[in-house]
Amino acid sequence: MEEFKEFLKPEFVWALIGLLIMLMEFAVPGLIIIFFGVGAWVVAGVCLFADISINWQITIFLVSSLVLLATLRQWVKGIFVGHTYSKQDAAEDLSDHIGQRVVVQEKIAPPQTGSVELNGVRWKARADMEIEAGQMVEVTGQDNLTLIVKPLEK
16 A cells, blocks of 8 residues: 555656646647646656645646646647748639649530649630630639630640
């Protein structure tokens, strides 16, 4: 029974709680729960060196978890997920496709759109003249998700 008391020390309990919380991060996406696990480890470290009451342990847990979450989440998310930007440069997007040659997959008959395949992706396409399926065309512009094309000159 005396050996069991060793496992009930606050630093061991908080370290175990922290480990369990960190393992929960694998089941719940969002990179939030892990900071509460680190907060539990902070409390375990403090309890290792000081004998503090349960009220102080919970306070340190909550404060450290929330501070870590608020200050480090974006940085850690950037490491694991990658950085994303909410705005894209429209001019840059247009220049990516202009001048590329593609094959018409579905007949383009103005004012109706047809379709072309560009880099393995099917796009809506429109042109000033009728273009049959199978014909090679050049991309001259882009209007949202519709490519503007013209037949290649022979």
